[in-house]
Amino acid sequence: MNHAIKQMEWAFKEIYKFSSKIPIRTHINIGERQNSLIMPVFLPSSQYFIVKIVNIRSDKIPSIVGVINVFDVNSGDLIAIMDGGSITQMRTGAASGLATRYLSNEDSKDLVLFGTGSQALYQIDAVLEVRDISFIGVVGSSAKKSNSFSKIIKNNYSIECSPIKSSEIPGNSIICTATTSQLPVFSDEQIPPGCHINAIGSYQPLSREIPSSTILRSKIVVDHLKMCILEAGDLIIPKEEKIWSFENIYCEIGELVLGLVPSRENKKEITLFKSVGNAVQDLAIVNYIMRKL
Amino acid sequence: MNHAIKQMEWAFKEIYKFSSKIPIRTHINIGERQNSLIMPVFLPSSQYFIVKIVNIRSDKIPSIVGVINVFDVNSGDLIAIMDGGSITQMRTGAASGLATRYLSNEDSKDLVLFGTGSQALYQIDAVLEVRDISFIGVVGSSAKKSNSFSKIIKNNYSIECSPIKSSEIPGNSIICTATTSQLPVFSDEQIPPGCHINAIGSYQPLSREIPSSTILRSKIVVDHLKMCILEAGDLIIPKEEKIWSFENIYCEIGELVLGLVPSRENKKEITLFKSVGNAVQDLAIVNYIMRKL
Numbered sequence: 001m002n003h004a005i006k007q008m009e010w011a012f013k014e015i016y017k018f019s020s021k022i023p024i025r026t027h028i029n030i031g032e033r034q035n036s037l038i039m040p041v042f043l044p045s046s047q048y049f050i051v052k053i054v055n056i057r058s059d060k061i062p063s064i065v066g067v068i069n070v071f072d073v074n075s076g077d078l079i080a081i082m083d084g085g086s087i088t089q090m091r092t093g094a095a096s097g098l099a100t101r102y103l104s105n106e107d108s109k110d111l112v113l114f115g116t117g118s119q120a121l122y123q124i125d126a127v128l129e130v131r132d133i134s135f136i137g138v139v140g141s142s143a144k145k146s147n148s149f150s151k152i153i154k155n156n157y158s159i160e161c162s163p164i165k166s167s168e169i170p171g172n173s174i175i176c177t178a179t180t181s182q183l184p185v186f187s188d189e190q191i192p193p194g195c196h197i198n199a200i201g202s203y204q205p206l207s208r209e210i211p212s213s214t215i216l217r218s219k220i221v222v223d224h225l226k227m228c229i230l231e232a233g234d235l236i237i238p239k240e241e242k243i244w245s246f247e248n249i250y251c252e253i254g255e256l257v258l259g260l261v262p263s264r265e266n267k268k269e270i271t272l273f274k275s276v277g278n279a280v281q282d283l284a285i286v287n288y289i290m291r292k293l
Numbered sequence: 294m295n296h297a298i299k300q301m302e303w304a305f306k307e308i309y310k311f312s313s314k315i316p317i318r319t320h321i322n323i324g325e326r327q328n329s330l331i332m333p334v335f336l337p338s339s340q341y342f343i344v345k346i347v348n349i350r351s352d353k354i355p356s357i358v359g360v361i362n363v364f365d366v367n368s369g370d371l372i373a374i375m376d377g378g379s380i381t382q383m384r385t386g387a388a389s390g391l392a393t394r395y396l397s398n399e400d401s402k403d404l405v406l407f408g409t410g411s412q413a414l415y416q417i418d419a420v421l422e423v424r425d426i427s428f429i430g431v432v433g434s435s436a437k438k439s440n441s442f443s444k445i446i447k448n449n450y451s452i453e454c455s456p457i458k459s460s461e462i463p464g465n466s467i468i469c470t471a472t473t474s475q476l477p478v479f480s481d482e483q484i485p486p487g488c489h490i491n492a493i494g495s496y497q498p499l500s501r502e503i504p505s506s507t508i509l510r511s512k513i514v515v516d517h518l519k520m521c522i523l524e525a526g527d528l529i530i531p532k533e534e535k536i537w538s539f540e541n542i543y544c545e546i547g548e549l550v551l552g553l554v555p556s557r558e559n560k561k562e563i564t565l566f567k568s569v570g571n572a573v574q575d576l577a578i579v580n581y582i583m584r585k586l
Contacts, residue, residue, distance in 0.1 A: 030335050040331045051346045055369035067371045076348035078360050
């Protein structure tokens with residue numbers, strides 16, 4: 001995970017620098033339950049051209065399955081086929097890790113996780129990599145899921161972990177929302193000062209995990225502005241409500257990595273990293289794997 | 294090839310019926326020489342969802358390499374990976390075969406081929422399937438290529454075949470243009486009455502194989518109007534010259550298959566099938582292969 005977070009530094013710099021050249025991904029609805037994303041990316045700085053295809057459905061575990069086709073830029077030949085599900089989870093986790101390093105308070109001790117799916121595990125992995133966490137609170141869609149997920153975490157990481165309610169979020173927490181919810185998973189007054197939120201579950205314009213009022217009072221950093229304008233329901237909905245605008249976004253995370261703007265400015269502010277995911281992140285992981293082969 | 298032509302009947306009916314639901318494919322330029330096409334397609338009438346990725350470059354043989362990812366609609370799982378190059382050539386040939394069946398004069402005896410690449414072979418295969426051809430004329434980009442290609446054809450098909458000039462096209466010919474040329478490959482006065490043209494080489498707005506004046510005097514049938522408006526240089530260039538309009542298109546080939554409009558109306562007219570290619574055609578071949586497995 002440490003290497004993956006490092007790769008995200010490269011990815012988000014590239015996204016910021018080549019924003020206009022990164023194609024918008026295609027969404028295709030397969031029946032009523034499945035959304036397929038077709039994500040091609042080519043960058044002059046990589047010798048591989050990749051096309052990721054992932055199928056996402058909320059009624060299955062894992063919810064993300066798919067494949068990454070890796071082509072050699074020089075020959076045009078297909079040279080590798082990689083598992084799209086695990087790389088998606090790895091890079092999505094790593095992105096939250098990087099955002100947490102730049103945006104959360106350095107002395108944050110509590111991690112609160114919304115969601116108990118496989119993506120949630122990668123979020124934990126990534127946050128533990130960058131902050132010294134002593135308690136993990138889990139908010140699942142049912143008591144049963146929260147309990148069994150908490151037990152797994154406790155056994156795997158030897159860190160205190162238990163189900164909590166969204167009203168029990170400690171001050172100064174790192175919060176990851178990794179659900180398939182279409183409606184906000186907490187209410188704004190439940191977020192105490194000093195928290196950092198990684199909002200990664202929603203990637204369609206009509207669904208969101210974060211209430212508008214939290215968007216209004218947060219310093220918002222996005223993965224890729226162009227894509228968030230099209231896909232990030234967490235931001236699009238408050239914009240449609242005419243109480244917020246994309247001009248209020250603080251920066252892309254690539255600008256933090258490049259040192260173009262300061263990150264967190266005081267201990268009390270609420271920071272929020274909104275990511276819908278980008279194929280450049282997958283390319284970053286693919287580049288790493290190819291170097292190791 | 295006979296089965297493939299049959300599958301194109303299904304494909305073009307589907308394209309006509311579900312036109313608005315077929316996603317526009319994505320073009321990505323890889324360096325200066327390579328164009329990559331990302332073509333996803335899902336139709337309610339197929340149990341497979343496919344994503345084809347093909348890399349096209351004029352400096353290599355074969356010029357088209359790539360892969361087709363086949364997903365099961367019910368599970369979302371990747372269930373097959375097929376060669377994108379050969380299926381593209383097969384379905385492109387089959388489309389010309391189908392168009393030739395509907396549009397050329399039944400007593401056409403001469404086939405004229407522009408291009409000597411691997412796509413040209415599939416064009417021959419397909420036309421021989423639907424018409425009783427006794428002579429094949431080859432117009433290549435060099436005498437050497439035309440000669441060696443003609444020899445291969447003669448040996449493979451036991452049909453009289455020789456290089457010809459574009460000024461020597463016989464009346465009533467079936468003409469296939471399967472080149473990577475960016476400029477017209479013949480002049481309009483070289484096309485005698487009764488010819489049918491399959492124009493399949495050009496698939497980008499700035500390149501064409503057919504001169505404007507031939508477009509003006511032909512009955513034009515397209516594979517998919519929506520895509521041709523975006524990609525078919527053969528039609529876009531005369532439109533940009535303001536001497537022709539997309540309203541002059543006679544029909545989509547799916548309408549011929551469905552019997553909604555008559556096909557050729559007299560022995561003298563020039564008919565022209567313009568195809569930029571569509572992933573539904575690939576899906577039709579994939580469906581056939583999956584049934585046979």
